[in-house]
Amino acid sequence: MPDLRPDAHPGDAPALLPDGLALGPVTLRSRDPDALVPFYRAAVGLDVLARAEGGVVLGAGGRPLVEVVRDAAAPLPPARAPGLFHLAVRVPDRAALAARLLAARRLGLRLGASDHLVSEALYLDDPDGNGVEIYRDRPREAWPATEDGTIAMETLPLNLAALSGEATEEGGPAPAGTDMGHVHLKVSDLDAARRFWVDLVGFTVMAAYPGALFVSAGGYHHHLGLNVWHSAGGAPPPKGSTGLDHFEVRLPGDGVAALAGRLAAAGWPFARQDGGIVTADPSGNGVAFRAAG
Template sequence: MEKFHQAPNVYVSEVGIKVMDLERSIKFYESIIGLRVLEQSAGKAVLTADGKLPLVTLEQPADIIPLQGRHSGLYHFALLMPTRADLGVFLQHLVQTNYRFGAGDHLVSEALYITDPDGNGIEVYIDRPHEEWAWKLGKVEMATLQIDANAIVAAGGNTPWTGMPAGTIMGHIHLHVGDTEKAEQFYKEAFHFETVAYYPQAAFMSTGGYHHHIAVNTWQGVGAPTPPRNMVGLIAYTMVFPDTATRQGAVERIGQMGVSISEEAGNYLTQDPSGNQIRLVVGQASN
């Protein structure tokens, strides 16, 4: 899996989300998802799997309002586990805690879906070996089938759940947008992503031949508006570039497209056509 989340690829490494109750959310992400607090301050907590790499940042703004209505924003962020055995241990953990979840076999991956206490979507998944992915005319074959839960649990053996394994990384992000074609065009032009699959009202994009680093959909409705600034949901996600020159090329293309981009502590902040905020950084290690 590592080859898709390191140079020369452009990929997602970290997600920031707004929550209603920080302590409640920390408890959920520790006890159910199995992440650990890396840093914590008033109204904010940074979570990690390995004790070093930030994966999810939780923030509780003073004027926070609940998730509501049909808006653009986060559909889910996706934590990629190292092995099927890890997914099996996690699946058994979800069953034992009786926490509600969904699941899907996507041919290229096997995935579990959980919603946090505020309605933020989370996918926890493993990739099948990329040599087994089926490609045709530049598109990868994907589907949503029933998982073989018994086989996945069996892969975990009798290993006890001790939290999210250290090798877990941010695999991808899936976003609600107001216009799939505009979003697809933006990601392709700005960051040189390639579209590798389509679902009804959705597009899946990547670099380096991955099944997707970014997905966009209009499942909240065509024309779904940007959510209020203080509503539960996505703050921003981090996109990693292999080097300064590659990032600079993206910065220049974004400027030429007439899209707002600002510099922030040596990094850049921009947004897609639906207002999803993107932080552009250079060379963060994947593990």
């Protein structure tokens, strides 16, 4: 891999990604995609948008959010390998989050829950062990700021009794407006991850905690989480392993062309595909950058 030390390109300021950046679907690799469908339909509220021999596409309001590729021979990744910490499906309001809480309870699923000050979140694992967050944002004007201008986030207990009282239905399909709010990755080296995702790709650091960074574009609390809590020093999993194949980032305007120029100038390997570019971070996490719309 090319050298991405902070002094590798002296005099170059990090190029910021466009404010209109959004995340597209997360693509998972599974030995048996059909075994994941009941979870994503009943627990997360996603609809099956397409199904074929090669896998399944699930989403909400016609928007693809999770694509599962079938690979019966896919190896399992080592326990401490980098990869997906969780994908995060964002629902538009508290009632929709409450509906997912009731659905998870009805299904008897193991559930985590946190108040992050900027958002309220539920945490589940799909049948393959992929982490799934379902969350709703608090209004942006209510997000607390730190003295240095970054966003204050915490992991506090979520009042599930109060949340469940706001449900207008139990489960059901996720409402229109549901999207992929962020993706949280396990990485092997946090400094290397920062040099790639911040200094080269162009995300902005919004919060930093022991062993973790949260980065975004356009002032969002985070489009991407990066942590070494369980993966410090871990080698990338074998190619084609189950779990994260890649996730999609959509860039407005000339964002894709500008990013391709930065990657090329840095000598970072990437490929052009379907009008976008595909690459991987230093930990082997795959990402596709495509034009918005």
